[in-house]
Amino acid sequence: MHWYFYPILVGTGILVGFINTLAGSGSLITLPLLMFIGLPANVANGTNRVAILMQTAVGVRGFKKHKVFQIREGIWLSLPAVIGALIGAALAVDIDDRTMTRAIGLLLIVMFFLIILKPEAWVKGKAGQVKAKPGLLQVLIFFGIGLYGGFIQAGVGFFLLGGLVLGAGYDLIKANAIKNLVVLLYTPFALAVFVWNGQVNWLAGLTLGVGNMLGAWIATRVAVSWGTKFVRIVLLTVIFLASLKLLGVFNLF
Numbered sequence: 323m324h325w326y327f328y329p330i331l332v333g334t335g336i337l338v339g340f341i342n343t344l345a346g347s348g349s350l351i352t353l354p355l356l357m358f359i360g361l362p363a364n365v366a367n368g369t370n371r372v373a374i375l376m377q378t379a380v381g382v383r384g385f386k387k388h389k390v391f392q393i394r395e396g397i398w399l400s401l402p403a404v405i406g407a408l409i410g411a412a413l414a415v416d417i418d419d420r421t422m423t424r425a426i427g428l429l430l431i432v433m434f435f436l437i438i439l440k441p442e443a444w445v446k447g448k449a450g451q452v453k454a455k456p457g458l459l460q461v462l463i464f465f466g467i468g469l470y471g472g473f474i475q476a477g478v479g480f481f482l483l484g485g486l487v488l489g490a491g492y493d494l495i496k497a498n499a500i501k502n503l504v505v506l507l508y509t510p511f512a513l514a515v516f517v518w519n520g521q522v523n524w525l526a527g528l529t530l531g532v533g534n535m536l537g538a539w540i541a542t543r544v545a546v547s548w549g550t551k552f553v554r555i556v557l558l559t560v561i562f563l564a565s566l567k568l569l570g571v572f573n574l575f
Contacts, residue, residue, distance in 0.1 A: 327359045328529050335373060335533020342374070342534070343381045343541035344498060344556045346479015347564035349374070352530060353476060361523055367414060368516030370475060371509055372527025377534035378506035384542025385499035396503035399490070402461045403468030407508035410472025411515035428569070434561045460489055464504070471505065472512040478505070480561060494554060495545055502538075 334355055338348030349370055356366035385391060463485050471478035482504055486497035516522050544552070 324359075327526075331355070331359075331526065331530045332533040335377075335530045335535075336537040336540075337533075338373075338530075339377045339380075339534035339537020339539075340541045340544075341537070341556075341560055342377060342479060343502060343538045344545055345560040346483065346501075347477045347560055348479075349474075349476035350564050350567050356523075356526060356530070359526065361526065364415065365521045365523055367474060368513070368519075368521035369523045369527040370530075371513040371516060372522065372524065373531035373534040374475060374505065375509045375513060376528075376531035377538045378502045378509065380535045381502035381538040381542055382499070382506050384539060385502065385545075388542065388546045390546065391496050391499040391503075393503065395496075396500040396507075399460065399464050399486070399500070400504045400507040402465035403471065403504050404508040404511055406465040406468025406470075407472030407512045408515065410469040410474075411512035412472075414473045415515065415519050415521065428565075431565045434558065434565065438558070460485070463489055468504075468508050471508060472515075475512075477564060480564075498545060 334351060338352050340348075341351075342348040352370050352373065353363075353366050356369055357363055361369060386393070464482075467478060467481045467485060470481065479501055482501040483494070483497050486492045486500055487494060490497075492500065513522070
């Protein structure tokens with residue numbers, strides 16, 4: 323890589339780490355950036371997981387430090403996601419993701435309107451409906467989310483938030499914390515598949531990861547101090563822009 327790619331990766335990582343920790347879909351920025359600096363699409367997809375792993379480690383630690391959640395709250399939901407992520411990553415090694423990116427763009431638009439129409443579900447959660455262990459439907463939902471996350475990662479945060487808030491009954495702050503835990507737990511398995519197939523550029527991934535970690539560190543403090551209403555505004559903004567990007571309305575690079 324040229325020397326000037328390093329500050330670009332770190333700076334972009336800060337922005338993406340912030341976005342991913344509070345909402346999701348930051349990979350819509352990092353994937354085209356990694357391809358822009360010369361990585362093949364499949365290598366960019368694998369390399370991005372290095373930064374995601376570093377980012378979520380900081381995010382989980384930050385939320386845990388502020389006592390937003392307990393680790394055990396996300397373990398049961400993480401198990402089906404890990405299994406799904408392994409399968410998704412194995413598929414991603416060879417399968418073209420063009421059709422899926424268009425489909426995810428449409429789904430993000432649906433989620434955008436769900437947030438507008440049911441803001442109380444995001445801000446207050448479903449009081450008294452949070453279960454210690456997930457039911458069969460939740461297991462299937464998080465398996466599917468893990469499958470998609472292992473495949474491409476971009477946009478998976480929105481679906482995790484949807485499953486955790488509308489499906490599991492958590493408020494948006496706690497859902498963000500558990501979302502980071504779920505991604506942290508399944509990412510090593512997905513990353514291992516890409517490493518095994520030689521689809522990871524460690525130098526680019528670690529450089530990007532430094533920025534992602536700093537962005538996540540900032541985001542955990544913003545989420546706790548500014549509250550769920552601010553996080554909801556960030557979520558709506560990012561979902562809207564991400565859906566336009568996925569549907570091909572505009573390109574970042």
